[in-house]
Amino acid sequence: MENPGRRPYRMGARAAAMEATRARITEAAIGLWARRWYDDVTLQHIADEAGVSVQTIVNHFDGKDGLAEAVADLVAARTADAREAPAGDVAAIVAVLFEDYERHGDANVLWIAQIDRVPALARAAAHARAQHREWLGRVFADRLPAGGPAREHALALHHAATDVYLWKLWRRDLGLPRRDAERAMRDLVASIDPRKGDDE
Known part of the structure; x- marks a missing residue:
C-alpha cells in the first residue's frame, strides 16, 4: 500500500x-x-x-501567442527589478537605464518594430511604456510639478530624453561609445526645465 x-x-x-x-x-x-x-x-x-x-x-x-504573453510578463518583471535607482540622482538614474538598454535595448527595438503585426508584442510594448512612465514619475519626483498639464509636459520631456530609441540613435546609428552616449543622455535630462510651460 x-x-x-x-x-x-x-x-x-x-x-x-x-x-x-x-x-x-x-x-x-x-x-x-x-x-x-x-x-x-x-x-x-x-x-x-x-x-x-x-x-x-x-x-x-x-x-x-500564449508563450509570447508569458515572455512579455517575465521581461516586464525583470525590467522593474533591474531599474532600482536613487530618486533625484540624474547620473545614477541614467547609469541604471543604460545598463538595462545595453543588455536588452536591441531586443526591445526589434520587438517594438513588430507591434503592428504581433498583438502580444503590441500589448507588451504598451505595458513597457506605462511601466517606464511610472518609473520616471518615481525617480524624477523631485523634478516634476505636482500635477496637471505642467506635470504631463515634464513627464513627456523626460520620457523622450530616456527612450530606448534615443539610446539606439546614439549607440547603434551614430556609433557613440557608451561613455559618450551616457553623458549625452545625462546632459539632455539635466537640461530639462520642468517649470517651462507652466503658463502655457
Missing part, C-alpha cells in the same frame, strides 16, 4: 519540475526572439532550444 505521507512530496516535486520546464521554455523563447523576428521563430525552434517537445510547449502555454 502506498504511503500517504509521500504524496505531498511527489506533488511538490512534480510542480517544481513543471515550473523548471516552463522556465526553460520561456528562456529559450526570450533568447531566440531577442535575435530574430517573431514570425521567423517557430515552436520547433523554441522546443529544440529548450530541449522539450512542441507538444510540451502547447501544454504549458497553449501555443506561440
Whole structure:
C-alpha cells in the first residue's frame, strides 16, 4: 500500500519540475526572439532550444501567442527589478537605464518594430511604456510639478530624453561609445526645465 505521507512530496516535486520546464521554455523563447523576428521563430525552434517537445510547449502555454504573453510578463518583471535607482540622482538614474538598454535595448527595438503585426508584442510594448512612465514619475519626483498639464509636459520631456530609441540613435546609428552616449543622455535630462510651460 502506498504511503500517504509521500504524496505531498511527489506533488511538490512534480510542480517544481513543471515550473523548471516552463522556465526553460520561456528562456529559450526570450533568447531566440531577442535575435530574430517573431514570425521567423517557430515552436520547433523554441522546443529544440529548450530541449522539450512542441507538444510540451502547447501544454504549458497553449501555443506561440500564449508563450509570447508569458515572455512579455517575465521581461516586464525583470525590467522593474533591474531599474532600482536613487530618486533625484540624474547620473545614477541614467547609469541604471543604460545598463538595462545595453543588455536588452536591441531586443526591445526589434520587438517594438513588430507591434503592428504581433498583438502580444503590441500589448507588451504598451505595458513597457506605462511601466517606464511610472518609473520616471518615481525617480524624477523631485523634478516634476505636482500635477496637471505642467506635470504631463515634464513627464513627456523626460520620457523622450530616456527612450530606448534615443539610446539606439546614439549607440547603434551614430556609433557613440557608451561613455559618450551616457553623458549625452545625462546632459539632455539635466537640461530639462520642468517649470517651462507652466503658463502655457
